[in-house]
Amino acid sequence: MAVSDVTAMFKALGDPTRQAIFEFLCERCCPVAVEETGEVHQVQGVTVGEVCCHVTGSDKFSSTVSFHIKELRLAGLINAEKNGKFMICSVRREAVDAMLAYLSALPKSDSSLCN
Amino acid sequence: MAVSDVTAMFKALGDPTRQAIFEFLCERCCPVAVEETGEVHQVQGVTVGEVCCHVTGSDKFSSTVSFHIKELRLAGLINAEKNGKFMICSVRREAVDAMLAYLSALPKSDSSLCN
DNA sequence: ACAACGTATCGAGATATTTCGATATAATAT
DNA sequence: ATATTATATCGAAATATCTCGATACGTTGT
Numbered sequence: 001m002a003v004s005d006v007t008a009m010f011k012a013l014g015d016p017t018r019q020a021i022f023e024f025l026c027e028r029c030c031p032v033a034v035e036e037t038g039e040v041h042q043v044q045g046v047t048v049g050e051v052c053c054h055v056t057g058s059d060k061f062s063s064t065v066s067f068h069i070k071e072l073r074l075a076g077l078i079n080a081e082k083n084g085k086f087m088i089c090s091v092r093r094e095a096v097d098a099m100l101a102y103l104s105a106l107p108k109s110d111s112s113l114c115n
Numbered sequence: 116m117a118v119s120d121v122t123a124m125f126k127a128l129g130d131p132t133r134q135a136i137f138e139f140l141c142e143r144c145c146p147v148a149v150e151e152t153g154e155v156h157q158v159q160g161v162t163v164g165e166v167c168c169h170v171t172g173s174d175k176f177s178s179t180v181s182f183h184i185k186e187l188r189l190a191g192l193i194n195a196e197k198n199g200k201f202m203i204c205s206v207r208r209e210a211v212d213a214m215l216a217y218l219s220a221l222p223k224s225d226s227s228l229c230n
Numbered sequence: 231a232c233a234a235c236g237t238a239t240c241g242a243g244a245t246a247t248t249t250c251g252a253t254a255t256a257a258t259a260t
Numbered sequence: 261a262t263a264t265t266a267t268a269t270c271g272a273a274a275t276a277t278c279t280c281g282a283t284a285c286g287t288t289g290t
Contacts, residue, residue, distance in 0.1 A: 007134050014126025015278090019118075026221045048237060064279050066238065071277095085236050085287040096218055103215050106141045108208070130248090163267060179249055181268065186247095200257040200266050 001098035005076055009099055012075035017055065018068045022091070024054050025078060029090045045079075045088035116213035120191055124214055127190035132170065133183045137206070139169050140193060144205045160194075160203035 013019055028046045048069060052062045069089060072078045077095045080087050128134055143161045163184060167177045184204060187193045192210045195202050 003134075007129060007131055009129075010125045010134075011129025014122060014124075014129045016122055017278090019122050019125075023221070049235095052237095061235095061237065062279095063238080063240095063281080067278075070238085082237095082286095087237065093223070096221060100215065100218050103211055103218070106138070106211060108141075132248090164265095176265095176267065177249095178251080178268080178270095182248080185268085197256095197267095202267065 001076075001094065001101075003102065006098055006102045008075040009077055009095055012072055012077055015068070015071075017065070018072055020055055021051055021065065021068055022072060022077060024051060025089055025091045045081075045090035047086045047088060048080075049086070051089060116191075116209065116216075118217065121213055121217045123190040124192055124210055127187050127192055128214075130183070130186075132180070133187055135170055136166055136180065136183055137187060137192060139166060140204055140206045160196075160205035162201045162203060163195075164201070166204060 013022060025046055028050075029044070048066060049059075049061060051069060052065045053059050055065050056062050069078070069080065069087075073080050075095075077092060078089050079092055080089045082088075128137060140161055143165075144159070163181060164174075164176060166184060167180045168174050170180050171177050184193070184195065184202075188195050190210075192207060193204050194207055195204045197203075
């Protein structure tokens with residue numbers, strides 16, 4: 001994952017609404033199942049409606065939340081796949097790992113010579 | 116460090132110019148010295164002029180870079196202290212640690228029960 | 231076929247961010 | 261005292277982001 005990708009992730013997470021959505025998805029996303037074929041897929045996720053409900057407190061669809069979900073997806077922080085008439089959202093763990101790796105790799109004060 | 120602080124840090128780091136400034140400071144910031152008194156202070160840092168030079172490629176002061184340095188400081192990512200006619204900038208390691216802690220503490224898919 | 235549902239997208243207004251030049255200020259050098 | 265240097269701040273233009281209502285679209289139920 002390139003540095004520019006991490007920039008987009010930080011930018012996306014830098015909005016309170018999106019951060020709330022992302023944390024909600026982190027809490028709600030469930031284990032993955034491994035088929036006999038070895039294929040791994042998401043067992044469960046959260047619908048856009050559930051996210052709207054959690055974020056706005058109302059049970060009505062919110063185009064604003066939909067907008068933020070799209071931003072999170074474009075930044076690579078979440079996945080969203082259609083299931084019937086629902087969109088199921090889930091966290092991309094690689095994204096979290098990429099941000100952790102980026103921050104961990106920043107030169108530390110005592111790891112480099114001083115001029 | 117509160118969650119909202121981390122949000123501001125992510126937002127600040129989500130801009131390419133500020134990320135470049137931050138990385139530059141990470142590379143350049145040097146060890147701290149501990150006085151006999153036990154007081155710890157920054158031995159060295161980087162002047163605003165050096166940051167401008169690195170970011171813009173020119174040796175002229177840039178009010179844009181100055182603006183971004185201020186944003187980084189307000190987000191808690193860097194320190195800036197005056198030394199004579201220079202402003203010395205340095206990274207706040209606690210900020211990096213706070214972001215790492217936040218990301219590390221996000222619930223993992225296999226750490227929570229599934230509904 | 232039609233209605234209801236879940237979600238996306240569009241358009242517009244409100245607000246925030248970014249950039250840059252001009253001016254201001256404080257510290258140093260002459 | 262005056263000039264120079266390093267930096268900050270202001271103002272304005274350009275651009276981006278956020279929010280919300282309206283409309284559109286695909287899916288499901290009747």
